[in-house]
Amino acid sequence: MSDATLSQPVGQTTGELMSRYVMGNYARFPIAFTRGEGTWIWDEAGRRYLDFGAGIAVCSIGHCHPAIRAALHEQGGTLIHCSNLYQNRMQAELARYIVETVVRRPGRVFFCNSGAEANDSLIKLARKFGHDTAAATGRVRYETITCTNSFHGRTLGGIAATGQEKVKKGFEPLLEGFRHVPFNDCDALRAAVGPQTAAILFEIVQGEGGIHVASPEFLRTATELREEHGILLMLDEVQCGFGRTGDWNGWETALRGAGWDYQPDAVSWAKGMGGGFAIGGIWASEEPAPGGADFRVCDILGPGTHGSTFGGTPLASAVSLAVLETLEAGGYIPRAGVLGDQIRQAALGWRQPLLRDVRGLGLLIGFVLDEEAIGAVPAFVESGQTPAVYVVNRLMAAGLLTVPAGPGVVRWLPPLTVTDEEVEQALSIMRHTLDAIASA
Protein backbone atom coordinates (compact mmCIF):
# COMPACT_ATOMS: atom_id res chain seq x y z
CA MET A 1 0.00 0.00 0.00
CA SER A 2 1.34 3.48 -0.80
CA ASP A 3 1.82 6.16 1.87
CA ALA A 4 -0.82 8.25 0.10
CA THR A 5 -3.42 5.52 0.49
CA LEU A 6 -2.51 4.95 4.13
CA SER A 7 -2.82 8.62 5.00
CA GLN A 8 -6.34 9.05 3.56
CA PRO A 9 -8.70 10.18 6.33
CA VAL A 10 -10.78 7.33 7.70
CA GLY A 11 -13.96 7.78 9.71
CA GLN A 12 -14.37 5.99 12.96
CA THR A 13 -17.75 4.28 12.68
CA THR A 14 -17.70 0.54 12.16
CA GLY A 15 -19.32 1.02 8.75
CA GLU A 16 -16.59 3.47 7.71
CA LEU A 17 -13.80 1.21 8.93
CA MET A 18 -15.39 -1.79 7.23
CA SER A 19 -15.66 -0.07 3.87
CA ARG A 20 -12.11 1.25 4.18
CA TYR A 21 -10.36 -1.98 5.20
CA VAL A 22 -12.63 -4.97 4.54
CA MET A 23 -13.34 -6.41 1.11
CA GLY A 24 -16.69 -5.52 -0.31
CA ASN A 25 -17.81 -9.03 -1.24
CA TYR A 26 -20.88 -8.94 1.04
CA ALA A 27 -23.95 -6.71 0.77
CA ARG A 28 -24.17 -5.94 4.49
CA PHE A 29 -26.98 -4.38 6.47
CA PRO A 30 -25.84 -1.09 8.09
CA ILE A 31 -25.75 -2.41 11.63
CA ALA A 32 -23.01 -3.83 13.90
CA PHE A 33 -23.44 -5.99 16.97
CA THR A 34 -21.47 -5.93 20.17
CA ARG A 35 -23.00 -8.54 22.44
CA GLY A 36 -25.33 -11.53 22.41
CA GLU A 37 -27.12 -13.63 24.99
CA GLY A 38 -29.54 -16.46 24.21
CA THR A 39 -31.90 -15.33 21.44
CA TRP A 40 -30.99 -11.66 21.95
CA ILE A 41 -28.32 -9.53 20.34
CA TRP A 42 -27.36 -5.89 21.00
CA ASP A 43 -26.16 -3.34 18.45
CA GLU A 44 -23.56 -0.64 18.97
CA ALA A 45 -26.21 1.85 19.99
CA GLY A 46 -27.30 -0.50 22.77
CA ARG A 47 -30.56 -1.49 21.08
CA ARG A 48 -31.51 -5.15 21.45
CA TYR A 49 -33.02 -7.41 18.81
CA LEU A 50 -34.62 -10.82 18.82
CA ASP A 51 -32.23 -12.84 16.70
CA PHE A 52 -34.28 -15.17 14.50
CA GLY A 53 -31.44 -15.43 11.99
CA ALA A 54 -28.94 -16.84 14.50
CA GLY A 55 -26.00 -16.23 12.17
CA ILE A 56 -27.91 -18.11 9.41
CA ALA A 57 -28.59 -21.26 11.42
CA VAL A 58 -25.25 -21.16 13.24
CA CYS A 59 -26.07 -20.19 16.85
CA SER A 60 -28.12 -23.31 17.44
CA ILE A 61 -28.10 -22.99 21.25
CA GLY A 62 -28.22 -19.19 21.26
CA HIS A 63 -25.54 -16.58 21.76
CA CYS A 64 -22.79 -17.25 24.29
CA HIS A 65 -24.50 -20.27 25.88
CA PRO A 66 -22.89 -21.24 29.22
CA ALA A 67 -22.05 -24.70 27.83
CA ILE A 68 -20.07 -23.12 24.98
CA ARG A 69 -18.35 -20.71 27.33
CA ALA A 70 -17.40 -23.55 29.68
CA ALA A 71 -16.02 -25.68 26.81
CA LEU A 72 -14.03 -22.73 25.46
CA HIS A 73 -12.67 -22.00 28.90
CA GLU A 74 -11.79 -25.57 29.86
CA GLN A 75 -10.43 -26.79 26.54
CA GLY A 76 -8.91 -23.36 25.85
CA GLY A 77 -6.88 -23.72 29.01
CA THR A 78 -5.83 -27.30 28.24
CA LEU A 79 -5.03 -27.78 24.54
CA ILE A 80 -6.36 -25.57 21.75
CA HIS A 81 -4.75 -27.08 18.69
CA CYS A 82 -2.85 -30.16 17.73
CA SER A 83 -2.08 -31.31 14.22
CA ASN A 84 -3.92 -34.11 12.49
CA LEU A 85 -0.50 -35.76 12.40
CA TYR A 86 -1.45 -37.06 15.86
CA GLN A 87 -4.26 -38.83 17.68
CA ASN A 88 -6.89 -36.45 19.08
CA ARG A 89 -9.14 -37.50 21.99
CA MET A 90 -11.72 -34.70 21.66
CA GLN A 91 -12.06 -35.30 17.91
CA ALA A 92 -12.59 -39.00 18.55
CA GLU A 93 -15.24 -38.28 21.21
CA LEU A 94 -17.09 -35.93 18.87
CA ALA A 95 -16.94 -38.46 16.02
CA ARG A 96 -18.29 -41.16 18.35
CA TYR A 97 -21.18 -38.87 19.34
CA ILE A 98 -22.00 -38.13 15.70
CA VAL A 99 -21.91 -41.80 14.69
CA GLU A 100 -23.73 -43.23 17.72
CA THR A 101 -26.16 -40.47 18.67
CA VAL A 102 -26.71 -38.29 15.60
CA VAL A 103 -26.61 -40.57 12.54
CA ARG A 104 -27.05 -43.81 14.48
CA ARG A 105 -25.52 -45.89 11.69
CA PRO A 106 -21.96 -47.22 11.65
CA GLY A 107 -19.60 -44.87 9.86
CA ARG A 108 -16.59 -42.55 10.16
CA VAL A 109 -16.32 -38.76 10.34
CA PHE A 110 -13.90 -36.33 8.69
CA PHE A 111 -13.65 -32.83 10.20
CA CYS A 112 -13.10 -29.52 8.47
CA ASN A 113 -14.10 -25.90 9.11
CA SER A 114 -17.05 -24.85 6.96
CA GLY A 115 -19.96 -26.02 4.85
CA ALA A 116 -18.25 -25.42 1.53
CA GLU A 117 -15.22 -27.37 2.69
CA ALA A 118 -17.47 -30.21 3.85
CA ASN A 119 -19.16 -30.30 0.44
CA ASP A 120 -15.81 -30.21 -1.33
CA SER A 121 -14.99 -33.28 0.74
CA LEU A 122 -18.15 -35.00 -0.53
CA ILE A 123 -17.30 -34.07 -4.11
CA LYS A 124 -13.84 -35.56 -3.67
CA LEU A 125 -15.40 -38.65 -2.10
CA ALA A 126 -17.60 -39.07 -5.19
CA ARG A 127 -14.69 -38.58 -7.58
CA LYS A 128 -12.47 -41.03 -5.71
CA PHE A 129 -15.33 -43.53 -5.65
CA GLY A 130 -15.64 -43.18 -9.43
CA HIS A 131 -11.93 -43.89 -9.81
CA ASP A 132 -11.88 -46.77 -7.35
CA THR A 133 -14.72 -48.54 -9.16
CA ALA A 134 -13.31 -47.93 -12.65
CA ALA A 135 -11.86 -51.43 -12.98
CA ALA A 136 -15.29 -52.94 -12.29
CA THR A 137 -17.38 -50.48 -14.34
CA GLY A 138 -14.95 -50.08 -17.24
CA ARG A 139 -14.98 -46.27 -17.00
CA VAL A 140 -14.06 -43.49 -14.58
CA ARG A 141 -17.26 -41.98 -13.25
CA TYR A 142 -16.83 -38.40 -12.04
CA GLU A 143 -20.20 -36.68 -12.23
CA THR A 144 -22.32 -35.56 -9.29
CA ILE A 145 -25.97 -34.74 -9.90
CA THR A 146 -27.22 -31.77 -7.86
CA CYS A 147 -30.41 -29.70 -7.98
CA THR A 148 -31.35 -26.36 -9.44
CA ASN A 149 -31.89 -23.72 -6.78
CA SER A 150 -29.49 -25.54 -4.46
CA PHE A 151 -26.67 -23.93 -2.51
CA HIS A 152 -23.50 -25.82 -1.67
CA GLY A 153 -20.97 -23.10 -0.85
CA ARG A 154 -18.54 -20.64 -2.38
CA THR A 155 -15.43 -22.68 -3.12
CA LEU A 156 -14.82 -23.67 -6.74
CA GLY A 157 -16.35 -27.07 -5.97
CA GLY A 158 -19.24 -25.45 -4.11
CA ILE A 159 -20.19 -23.03 -6.88
CA ALA A 160 -19.94 -25.74 -9.54
CA ALA A 161 -22.24 -27.95 -7.46
CA THR A 162 -24.66 -25.11 -6.69
CA GLY A 163 -27.66 -24.91 -9.00
CA GLN A 164 -27.81 -21.11 -9.22
CA GLU A 165 -26.21 -19.14 -12.04
CA LYS A 166 -25.57 -16.06 -9.91
CA VAL A 167 -22.86 -17.77 -7.82
CA LYS A 168 -20.99 -19.05 -10.91
CA LYS A 169 -20.98 -15.93 -13.05
CA GLY A 170 -17.49 -14.59 -13.68
CA PHE A 171 -15.71 -17.66 -12.32
CA GLU A 172 -15.74 -19.76 -15.45
CA PRO A 173 -14.33 -22.16 -16.44
CA LEU A 174 -16.02 -24.05 -13.63
CA LEU A 175 -15.03 -27.38 -12.17
CA GLU A 176 -16.41 -30.03 -14.49
CA GLY A 177 -18.64 -32.92 -13.60
CA PHE A 178 -21.99 -31.59 -12.41
CA ARG A 179 -25.49 -31.97 -13.77
CA HIS A 180 -28.40 -30.07 -12.28
CA VAL A 181 -31.98 -31.33 -12.17
CA PRO A 182 -35.08 -29.53 -10.89
CA PHE A 183 -35.56 -30.24 -7.17
CA ASN A 184 -38.16 -32.95 -6.50
CA ASP A 185 -38.44 -33.82 -10.21
CA CYS A 186 -38.12 -37.62 -10.10
CA ASP A 187 -38.24 -38.09 -13.88
CA ALA A 188 -35.50 -35.50 -14.42
CA LEU A 189 -33.35 -37.15 -11.75
CA ARG A 190 -33.79 -40.53 -13.40
CA ALA A 191 -33.03 -39.10 -16.85
CA ALA A 192 -29.89 -37.31 -15.62
CA VAL A 193 -28.12 -40.50 -14.51
CA GLY A 194 -25.59 -41.43 -17.18
CA PRO A 195 -22.48 -43.55 -17.58
CA GLN A 196 -20.35 -40.93 -15.78
CA THR A 197 -22.61 -40.49 -12.75
CA ALA A 198 -20.87 -41.24 -9.47
CA ALA A 199 -23.18 -39.55 -6.95
CA ILE A 200 -26.33 -37.57 -6.22
CA LEU A 201 -26.11 -34.62 -3.79
CA PHE A 202 -28.93 -32.43 -2.51
CA GLU A 203 -30.29 -30.61 0.54
CA ILE A 204 -33.27 -32.03 2.41
CA VAL A 205 -34.45 -28.44 2.80
CA GLN A 206 -33.12 -25.99 0.25
CA GLY A 207 -32.28 -23.08 2.54
CA GLU A 208 -30.71 -20.36 0.40
CA GLY A 209 -32.94 -21.44 -2.49
CA GLY A 210 -36.15 -20.40 -0.68
CA ILE A 211 -37.03 -23.16 1.85
CA HIS A 212 -38.15 -26.05 -0.35
CA VAL A 213 -38.48 -29.48 1.27
CA ALA A 214 -37.43 -32.71 -0.49
CA SER A 215 -40.39 -34.99 -1.18
CA PRO A 216 -40.48 -38.65 -0.09
CA GLU A 217 -40.85 -39.60 -3.78
CA PHE A 218 -37.63 -37.78 -4.63
CA LEU A 219 -35.82 -39.61 -1.83
CA ARG A 220 -37.32 -42.90 -3.00
CA THR A 221 -36.19 -42.28 -6.59
CA ALA A 222 -32.65 -41.44 -5.45
CA THR A 223 -32.57 -44.68 -3.43
CA GLU A 224 -33.73 -46.72 -6.43
CA LEU A 225 -31.09 -45.10 -8.64
CA ARG A 226 -28.41 -45.98 -6.11
CA GLU A 227 -29.38 -49.64 -6.37
CA GLU A 228 -29.83 -49.65 -10.16
CA HIS A 229 -26.63 -47.77 -11.04
CA GLY A 230 -24.34 -48.19 -8.03
CA ILE A 231 -24.08 -44.49 -7.23
CA LEU A 232 -23.48 -42.71 -3.94
CA LEU A 233 -26.30 -40.93 -2.12
CA MET A 234 -24.92 -37.79 -0.52
CA LEU A 235 -26.80 -35.16 1.50
CA ASP A 236 -25.89 -31.56 2.27
CA GLU A 237 -27.18 -31.04 5.82
CA VAL A 238 -25.09 -27.91 6.38
CA GLN A 239 -28.10 -25.70 7.05
CA CYS A 240 -30.85 -28.15 7.99
CA GLY A 241 -28.84 -30.67 10.04
CA PHE A 242 -28.14 -31.18 13.74
CA GLY A 243 -31.67 -30.82 15.04
CA ARG A 244 -33.05 -27.84 13.20
CA THR A 245 -35.82 -29.76 11.44
CA GLY A 246 -37.06 -31.45 14.63
CA ASP A 247 -34.88 -34.57 14.34
CA TRP A 248 -31.14 -34.94 14.45
CA ASN A 249 -31.17 -35.33 10.68
CA GLY A 250 -33.26 -33.54 8.09
CA TRP A 251 -34.02 -36.75 6.22
CA GLU A 252 -35.67 -38.24 9.31
CA THR A 253 -38.14 -35.36 9.47
CA ALA A 254 -38.76 -35.39 5.72
CA LEU A 255 -39.73 -39.06 5.96
CA ARG A 256 -41.59 -38.96 9.27
CA GLY A 257 -44.54 -41.34 9.07
CA ALA A 258 -43.47 -42.66 5.65
CA GLY A 259 -42.59 -46.07 7.11
CA TRP A 260 -39.10 -46.30 5.64
CA ASP A 261 -35.68 -44.72 6.21
CA TYR A 262 -33.46 -42.84 3.83
CA GLN A 263 -29.94 -44.25 4.01
CA PRO A 264 -27.42 -41.75 2.67
CA ASP A 265 -23.90 -42.99 2.00
CA ALA A 266 -22.41 -39.68 3.12
CA VAL A 267 -23.54 -36.41 4.72
CA SER A 268 -22.01 -32.94 5.11
CA TRP A 269 -22.50 -30.47 8.00
CA ALA A 270 -21.28 -27.16 9.39
CA LYS A 271 -23.21 -24.12 10.71
CA GLY A 272 -25.09 -25.29 13.85
CA MET A 273 -22.48 -27.97 14.49
CA GLY A 274 -20.28 -25.55 16.47
CA GLY A 275 -22.95 -23.16 17.73
CA GLY A 276 -20.82 -20.25 16.49
CA PHE A 277 -17.38 -21.83 16.60
CA ALA A 278 -16.13 -22.74 13.11
CA ILE A 279 -16.35 -26.47 12.44
CA GLY A 280 -17.68 -28.65 9.63
CA GLY A 281 -17.51 -32.29 8.76
CA ILE A 282 -18.73 -35.25 6.78
CA TRP A 283 -19.91 -38.68 7.83
CA ALA A 284 -19.45 -41.67 5.51
CA SER A 285 -21.08 -45.05 5.97
CA GLU A 286 -19.35 -48.21 7.08
CA GLU A 287 -21.49 -50.16 4.59
CA PRO A 288 -19.93 -51.49 1.37
CA ALA A 289 -19.93 -48.83 -1.34
CA PRO A 290 -22.83 -49.17 -3.81
CA GLY A 291 -22.62 -51.27 -6.95
CA GLY A 292 -21.11 -54.32 -5.25
CA ALA A 293 -17.79 -52.61 -4.45
CA ASP A 294 -15.42 -54.54 -2.22
CA PHE A 295 -14.64 -51.53 -0.03
CA ARG A 296 -16.60 -49.42 2.45
CA VAL A 297 -17.76 -45.85 1.78
CA CYS A 298 -15.89 -44.62 4.87
CA ASP A 299 -12.60 -46.00 3.48
CA ILE A 300 -12.76 -44.19 0.14
CA LEU A 301 -10.77 -41.19 1.38
CA GLY A 302 -7.77 -43.19 2.57
CA PRO A 303 -4.43 -41.95 3.95
CA GLY A 304 -3.03 -38.97 2.04
CA THR A 305 -6.16 -38.34 -0.06
CA HIS A 306 -7.64 -35.46 1.93
CA GLY A 307 -6.99 -33.24 4.93
CA SER A 308 -7.38 -29.94 6.74
CA THR A 309 -4.93 -28.26 9.12
CA PHE A 310 -7.65 -26.95 11.41
CA GLY A 311 -10.12 -29.82 10.95
CA GLY A 312 -11.42 -31.05 14.31
CA THR A 313 -8.98 -29.29 16.65
CA PRO A 314 -9.38 -30.16 20.33
CA LEU A 315 -11.02 -26.77 20.92
CA ALA A 316 -13.46 -26.95 17.98
CA SER A 317 -14.33 -30.55 18.87
CA ALA A 318 -14.92 -29.74 22.55
CA VAL A 319 -17.23 -26.86 21.67
CA SER A 320 -19.16 -28.90 19.11
CA LEU A 321 -19.57 -31.76 21.57
CA ALA A 322 -20.89 -29.30 24.18
CA VAL A 323 -23.39 -27.93 21.64
CA LEU A 324 -24.66 -31.36 20.60
CA GLU A 325 -24.92 -32.60 24.20
CA THR A 326 -26.80 -29.45 25.18
CA LEU A 327 -29.26 -29.93 22.31
CA GLU A 328 -29.95 -33.48 23.40
CA ALA A 329 -30.06 -32.94 27.16
CA GLY A 330 -32.43 -29.98 26.84
CA GLY A 331 -34.90 -31.84 24.61
CA TYR A 332 -34.51 -28.98 22.13
CA ILE A 333 -34.65 -31.09 18.99
CA PRO A 334 -38.19 -32.53 19.24
CA ARG A 335 -39.25 -29.14 20.58
CA ALA A 336 -37.94 -27.50 17.38
CA GLY A 337 -40.39 -29.67 15.43
CA VAL A 338 -43.32 -28.75 17.65
CA LEU A 339 -42.48 -25.03 17.67
CA GLY A 340 -42.04 -25.00 13.91
CA ASP A 341 -45.50 -26.49 13.39
CA GLN A 342 -47.02 -23.97 15.80
CA ILE A 343 -45.34 -21.06 14.05
CA ARG A 344 -46.47 -22.19 10.61
CA GLN A 345 -50.05 -22.71 11.75
CA ALA A 346 -50.18 -19.38 13.56
CA ALA A 347 -48.83 -17.43 10.58
CA LEU A 348 -51.08 -19.19 8.06
CA GLY A 349 -54.04 -18.28 10.29
CA TRP A 350 -53.35 -14.54 9.87
CA ARG A 351 -54.63 -14.59 6.29
CA GLN A 352 -52.29 -11.69 5.71
CA PRO A 353 -52.48 -10.58 2.02
CA LEU A 354 -48.70 -10.16 1.76
CA LEU A 355 -48.11 -13.74 2.88
CA ARG A 356 -48.67 -16.40 0.24
CA ASP A 357 -47.43 -19.43 2.17
CA VAL A 358 -45.35 -20.55 5.13
CA ARG A 359 -43.17 -23.60 4.53
CA GLY A 360 -40.22 -25.50 5.93
CA LEU A 361 -39.39 -28.12 8.54
CA GLY A 362 -38.99 -27.46 12.26
CA LEU A 363 -37.22 -24.18 12.94
CA LEU A 364 -36.17 -23.65 9.34
CA ILE A 365 -39.13 -21.62 8.18
CA GLY A 366 -39.83 -19.67 5.00
CA PHE A 367 -42.46 -16.92 4.94
CA VAL A 368 -43.29 -16.76 1.25
CA LEU A 369 -44.24 -13.23 0.25
CA ASP A 370 -46.88 -12.47 -2.34
CA GLU A 371 -44.74 -10.52 -4.75
CA GLU A 372 -47.74 -9.08 -6.60
CA ALA A 373 -49.33 -7.79 -3.40
CA ILE A 374 -46.14 -6.23 -2.11
CA GLY A 375 -45.49 -4.82 -5.58
CA ALA A 376 -48.53 -2.59 -5.06
CA VAL A 377 -46.96 -0.96 -1.96
CA PRO A 378 -45.42 2.41 -2.99
CA ALA A 379 -42.76 2.43 -0.22
CA PHE A 380 -41.58 -1.00 -1.33
CA VAL A 381 -41.39 0.07 -4.99
CA GLU A 382 -39.42 3.19 -4.03
CA SER A 383 -36.95 1.13 -1.97
CA GLY A 384 -35.61 -0.65 -5.08
CA GLN A 385 -35.10 -3.73 -2.89
CA THR A 386 -36.29 -7.28 -3.35
CA PRO A 387 -39.49 -8.07 -1.42
CA ALA A 388 -37.51 -10.24 1.02
CA VAL A 389 -34.83 -7.61 1.72
CA TYR A 390 -37.49 -4.91 2.14
CA VAL A 391 -39.42 -6.97 4.69
CA VAL A 392 -36.23 -8.06 6.49
CA ASN A 393 -35.26 -4.37 6.81
CA ARG A 394 -38.69 -3.45 8.17
CA LEU A 395 -38.53 -6.32 10.67
CA MET A 396 -35.07 -5.23 11.75
CA ALA A 397 -36.37 -1.71 12.37
CA ALA A 398 -39.06 -3.32 14.54
CA GLY A 399 -36.46 -5.30 16.52
CA LEU A 400 -36.53 -8.71 14.82
CA LEU A 401 -33.60 -10.13 12.84
CA THR A 402 -34.48 -12.49 9.99
CA VAL A 403 -32.74 -13.53 6.76
CA PRO A 404 -33.82 -13.35 3.10
CA ALA A 405 -33.94 -16.69 1.26
CA GLY A 406 -33.99 -15.72 -2.39
CA PRO A 407 -35.91 -12.65 -3.57
CA GLY A 408 -39.35 -13.50 -2.18
CA VAL A 409 -38.92 -15.47 1.05
CA VAL A 410 -38.18 -14.28 4.59
CA ARG A 411 -36.46 -16.97 6.60
CA TRP A 412 -36.62 -17.70 10.30
CA LEU A 413 -33.91 -19.88 11.84
CA PRO A 414 -33.94 -19.01 15.53
CA PRO A 415 -31.72 -20.79 18.05
CA LEU A 416 -33.31 -24.14 18.99
CA THR A 417 -33.22 -22.87 22.58
CA VAL A 418 -35.71 -20.08 21.74
CA THR A 419 -38.41 -19.69 24.42
CA ASP A 420 -42.18 -19.77 23.89
CA GLU A 421 -42.40 -16.08 24.84
CA GLU A 422 -39.72 -15.15 22.32
CA VAL A 423 -41.62 -17.01 19.60
CA GLU A 424 -44.81 -15.14 20.58
CA GLN A 425 -42.91 -11.85 20.46
CA ALA A 426 -41.43 -12.61 17.05
CA LEU A 427 -44.82 -13.65 15.66
CA SER A 428 -46.34 -10.43 16.96
CA ILE A 429 -43.57 -8.29 15.36
CA MET A 430 -43.91 -10.20 12.09
CA ARG A 431 -47.67 -9.83 12.00
CA HIS A 432 -47.71 -6.13 12.88
CA THR A 433 -44.91 -5.35 10.43
CA LEU A 434 -46.68 -7.09 7.55
CA ASP A 435 -49.95 -5.34 8.51
CA ALA A 436 -48.15 -1.99 8.58
CA ILE A 437 -46.54 -2.60 5.16
CA ALA A 438 -49.85 -3.73 3.64
CA SER A 439 -51.83 -0.77 4.93
CA ALA A 440 -49.31 1.96 4.06
Ligand SMILES: Cc1ncc(COP(=O)(O)O)c(C=O)c1O
Ligand atom coordinates in the same frame (compact mmCIF):
# COMPACT_ATOMS: atom_id res chain seq x y z
C1 LIG B 1 -26.91 -26.02 2.37
C2 LIG B 1 -25.61 -25.26 2.46
N1 LIG B 1 -24.48 -25.84 2.05
C3 LIG B 1 -23.30 -25.21 2.12
C4 LIG B 1 -23.21 -23.93 2.61
C5 LIG B 1 -21.89 -23.25 2.70
O1 LIG B 1 -21.47 -23.20 4.02
P1 LIG B 1 -20.24 -22.25 4.44
O2 LIG B 1 -20.71 -20.84 4.27
O3 LIG B 1 -19.98 -22.62 5.89
O4 LIG B 1 -19.11 -22.59 3.56
C6 LIG B 1 -24.37 -23.27 3.05
C7 LIG B 1 -24.31 -21.89 3.53
O5 LIG B 1 -25.27 -21.17 3.57
C8 LIG B 1 -25.60 -23.96 2.97
O6 LIG B 1 -26.75 -23.39 3.36
